[in-house]
Amino acid sequence: MNPMRTIASAKRVLLQLKHDPRSMALIIVAPCLLMTILKFVYWSQPHVFQNVAGSLLGVFPMLVMFLITSVATLRERTSGTLERVLISPVSKFEFIFGYALAFGIASAVQAVIVSTYAIGPLGLKVVGSQGGLIFIAILDALLGLALGLFVSSFAKTEFQAIQFLPIVLLPQLLLSGLLAPRASMPRILEVISNFLPLSYAVDATKKVLIGQGSILNDVAIIAFFLIFLLGVGSLTLRRTSD
Amino acid sequence: MSSAISITDLTVIREGTTILHEFDLEVQAGKILGLLGPSGSGKTTIMRSVVGLQRLTGGSIKILGRPAGDKSLRTRISYSTQDASIYRDLTCIENIDYFAALQGHASSSTDEILELVDLGKNGKQLAATLSGGERARLALATALVGAPEILVLDEPTVGLDPLLRRDLWSLFHRFTNEGKTLLVSSHMMEEADHCDELVLLRDGAILSKGSPSELRNEAGLENMDAVFISLVEKR
Numbered sequence: 001m002n003p004m005r006t007i008a009s010a011k012r013v014l015l016q017l018k019h020d021p022r023s024m025a026l027i028i029v030a031p032c033l034l035m036t037i038l039k040f041v042y043w044s045q046p047h048v049f050q051n052v053a054g055s056l057l058g059v060f061p062m063l064v065m066f067l068i069t070s071v072a073t074l075r076e077r078t079s080g081t082l083e084r085v086l087i088s089p090v091s092k093f094e095f096i097f098g099y100a101l102a103f104g105i106a107s108a109v110q111a112v113i114v115s116t117y118a119i120g121p122l123g124l125k126v127v128g129s130q131g132g133l134i135f136i137a138i139l140d141a142l143l144g145l146a147l148g149l150f151v152s153s154f155a156k157t158e159f160q161a162i163q164f165l166p167i168v169l170l171p172q173l174l175l176s177g178l179l180a181p182r183a184s185m186p187r188i189l190e191v192i193s194n195f196l197p198l199s200y201a202v203d204a205t206k207k208v209l210i211g212q213g214s215i216l217n218d219v220a221i222i223a224f225f226l227i228f229l230l231g232v233g234s235l236t237l238r239r240t241s242d
Numbered sequence: 243m244s245s246a247i248s249i250t251d252l253t254v255i256r257e258g259t260t261i262l263h264e265f266d267l268e269v270q271a272g273k274i275l276g277l278l279g280p281s282g283s284g285k286t287t288i289m290r291s292v293v294g295l296q297r298l299t300g301g302s303i304k305i306l307g308r309p310a311g312d313k314s315l316r317t318r319i320s321y322s323t324q325d326a327s328i329y330r331d332l333t334c335i336e337n338i339d340y341f342a343a344l345q346g347h348a349s350s351s352t353d354e355i356l357e358l359v360d361l362g363k364n365g366k367q368l369a370a371t372l373s374g375g376e377r378a379r380l381a382l383a384t385a386l387v388g389a390p391e392i393l394v395l396d397e398p399t400v401g402l403d404p405l406l407r408r409d410l411w412s413l414f415h416r417f418t419n420e421g422k423t424l425l426v427s428s429h430m431m432e433e434a435d436h437c438d439e440l441v442l443l444r445d446g447a448i449l450s451k452g453s454p455s456e457l458r459n460e461a462g463l464e465n466m467d468a469v470f471i472s473l474v475e476k477r
Contacts, residue, residue: 004343005344005346008340008343009344011340015332019331019332019368020331079329081327081328081329083327084327084341084384085344086295087295087316087319088316088344089316239294239295239311240294240295240296240297241296241297242257242296242297
């Protein structure tokens with residue numbers, strides 16, 4: 001591992017984001033807007049807002065980073081820049097960690113702003129620490145990155161890459177405990193949800209919200225998924241092709 | 243003279259189509275070898291094989307004594323693709339700095355490299371807003387960073403104005419004077435005279451090879467296009 005090359009890759013990815021202010025704004029503004037809509041949808045049921053908005057804090061980063069990563073890596077593949085990077089002295093892991101570092105920073109910024117907005121103007125009650133929420137958000141963003149990297153190898157066009165969102169993320173969203181507590185779902189769905197990483201992100205976020213229970217197990221499980229998915233994702237970065 | 247690039251029995255079959263069949267090629271160190279041939283003659287496949295991007299069906303390639311794609315070659319060989327593989331959402335300077343950083347080089351010579359390809363005034367411009375020819379030059383510039391001993395350049399002079407083309411060829415000759423080896427492709431026969439050695443390609447096979455004057459003498463023709471046509475018709 002050469003940290004300089006990882007940092008150079010991270011810097012390059014952040015510069016690309018910097019040149020695209022509209023995407024940057026969307027990363028921040030879209031979650032805030034959705035939170036605001038939720039606030040009004042559940043105006044007469046504040047406890048539901050508390051539950052759904054809280055869980056959503058753990059969902060946004062994954063959703064956004066999944067989309068950004070699948071499109072960004074697909075672009076690297078189709079523009080030929082990925083090949084040029086792979087024949088340079090950079091290792092696959094330095095390259096992936098560069099992305100992880102850049103998107104980790106971007107999602108941290110997103111999490112700070114969105115959670116501050118939800119806690120302040122929208123009155124979301126957080127008993128635990130906001131820092132805990134942000135930490136989970138970053139892990140979650142990295143999950144999105146790993147999944148995006150993985151699926152981008154199955155897509156030939158950006159259009160196809162976007163189509164993976166409903167297949168890969170929506171089932172996780174439905175089963176994550178966002179809509180109904182996982183324990184209240186039919187047993188089979190609960191078992192399936194146990195194998196989906198987003199479930200643990202939502203669990204951990206809920207625990208921080210009510211300030212009860214340890215998130216250590218959830219974090220460990222997310223970290224396991226993360227390492228596994230990044231490993232699988234890195235296999236899709238092949239130097240030689242037909 | 244020693245070979246910088248040595249290709250033996252290279253066979254590449256892609257989706258059932260044979261692109262190259264038992265292809266042999268030697269590139270002498272410190273020389274410019276031009277791969278000339280029409281589009282689809284296998285030039286890009288040869289270059290991708292040399293830099294280690296192509297999955298080979300058979301044969302072997304040695305670069306500076308090491309197998310193509312070997313880790314030890316990563317800083318010693320550079321590759322510029324035909325369709326400008328650069329980051330369009332970065333500026334010229336940012337593109338060059340990134341590829342320099344990957345090679346482990348400081349970015350102090352960025353301005354100098356931009357001047358070499360006549361993009362000195364475009365440093366802060368986004369690559370997406372460059373013209374096609376400017377993008378091609380930027381891609382070339384990103385292949386010049388670091389200190390590669392072998393440059394593999396796929397159609398580096400396409401779409402450039404004659405003045406700039408002349409400047410680039412004199413730059414390439416300066417490189418060979420420094421001991422670098424260049425493998426350059428072109429589909430334009432008039433580029434032939436800039437190369438020390440030529441390989442005329444068609445459908446993945448070598449029509450002929452030699453220095454520009456040797457090829458002319460062999461065919462008894464002056465115009466390189468005519469040489470190519472006579473070689474094809476002789477078959």
